[in-house]
Amino acid sequence: MNWLNWQTAGIAGAALLFFWGVGAYNRLMALRNVIGEAFTQLDAHLKDRGEVCDKLLAAVAPRLPSEQATFDALATAQAESRAAAQASRAKPWAPDPVGSLAVASALHAAALTRLLSLLDHQAELRSEAEIDALVSELKLIERQRAFTRQVFNQAVGQYNEALQQFPTRVLANLYGFREARSL
Numbered sequence: 001m002n003w004l005n006w007q008t009a010g011i012a013g014a015a016l017l018f019f020w021g022v023g024a025y026n027r028l029m030a031l032r033n034v035i036g037e038a039f040t041q042l043d044a045h046l047k048d049r050g051e052v053c054d055k056l057l058a059a060v061a062p063r064l065p066s067e068q069a070t071f072d073a074l075a076t077a078q079a080e081s082r083a084a085a086q087a088s089r090a091k092p093w094a095p096d097p098v099g100s101l102a103v104a105s106a107l108h109a110a111a112l113t114r115l116l117s118l119l120d121h122q123a124e125l126r127s128e129a130e131i132d133a134l135v136s137e138l139k140l141i142e143r144q145r146a147f148t149r150q151v152f153n154q155a156v157g158q159y160n161e162a163l164q165q166f167p168t169r170v171l172a173n174l175y176g177f178r179e180a181r182s183l
Helices: 002-063 065-090 095-120 129-164 168-175
Strands: none
Touching (some): 002 095, 002 129, 002 168, 065 095, 095 129
8 A cells, every 4th residue: 555655646747746846838939939029020110110211211311422331331331231131030949039120120220310410400401301210210120120129038037047947947948948138
């Protein structure tokens, strides 16, 4: 009878470990899916920003040929940002593509700030309805992008925190979960 109690306790313990492992896996997958959903929203704002920047460049570049370096810098930064966003779409929880996107976004922000500063000093251009509307739309998109970036970073933080918690940390490597990177 004693042997039967030990066997039952062993089976119950193994079942408990199994179901705990399944629960930990499901929790990490759910948190990783939240990162994907947050990235989808962020990616939409990145695409919108790119489209508005293209329109703004097309409207402003012919009128300020002396500022071609500024326009080229923004166009290059946009191309890099688009490529990095494309690489991040498949696995927005993977640290390398998101790290590249963070660098590309910083370069894009610097080039965009330079263009907006240039436009602030060109009163005759800002007084045109088309350009003023594009600048206003771009500023709105930037505020929305900043918010969705914050949501993405919070999702990454929750996922990374779950990875660090014991005993899930023990199983995370077994399951192939790695720490995500924020923007």
